Amino acid sequence: MLGSLLTLAYAVVDAETGQPFAKPYVVLPLRGLRFGFLGVTRQPRFLDQRPDLQAQLRGLRVDNPFEAIEKHLPAAKTACDVLVLLSYMMHEDNLEVARRFPGITLILEGGNAPMKG
Numbered sequence: 001m002l003g004s005l006l007t008l009a010y011a012v013v014d015a016e017t018g019q020p021f022a023k024p025y026v027v028l029p030l031r032g033l034r035f036g037f038l039g040v041t042r043q044p045r046f047l048d049q050r051p052d053l054q055a056q057l058r059g060l061r062v063d064n065p066f067e068a069i070e071k072h073l074p075a076a077k078t079a080c081d082v083l084v085l086l087s088y089m090m091h092e093d094n095l096e097v098a099r100r101f102p103g104i105t106l107i108l109e110g111g112n113a114p115m116k117g
Contacts, residue, residue, distance in 0.1 A: 011040055011068035015061040024072040027080045036080030038072070038104075040065045040097075041088040065089060069101055077103050084108060 012021040025038040043062040044053050069085075076083060085107045087094050094109050 011042070011063045011065045013061050013063055015059055018061075021060055024068070025076045025079075027076075033082055034080040036076045036083045037086060038069075038076055038083065039086045039088075040069060042090070042093065065093070066097070066100065069097065073101060073103065082106075086110075 013019060014021060022039070025036050027034050027036045029035075041062060042065050044050065044057075047053055047057075073083075083104045083106075085094075085097065085104050087097070087107055087109050089097075089109070091109060094107050097104065098107060
C-alpha cells in the first residue's frame with residue numbers, strides 16, 4: 001500500500017529559510033479511518049564530534065521537536081482520525097510528548113532508545 005518511501009520530519013528545516021525539509025505528516029486512509037503519521041527527531045547527540053553527521057545535515061537545522069509538534073499538530077489532528085508519531089528521540093522525550101500532547105494516539109519509538117537486558 002505504501003509503494004514509495006515517505007520522508008517525514010517535524011523539526012528538520014532548511015537552515016537558511018526555515019522551510020520544512022520534508023512533509024511534517026502524511027494521512028493515509030485505511031478501512032474507513034484516516035491515519036496520520038507524523039515524524040519527529042531531535043538534534044543528534046554529540047553532533048559537534050561527528051563530522052559524518054555534520055556532512056549529512058549540511059544546510060539543515062533540527063529545531064526543538066516539542067515546538068515543532070506544537071506548531072504542526074493542530075493541522076494534523078483535523079486531517080485524521082488516528083495520530084501515530086514516528087519518533088527518533090530518547091524514551092524520556094517520548095514520555096514528555098505523551099504527557100504534553102494527549103491527542104497523539106500512538107508513539108512508535110526507534111533509534112535512540114537504549115537496549116535493555
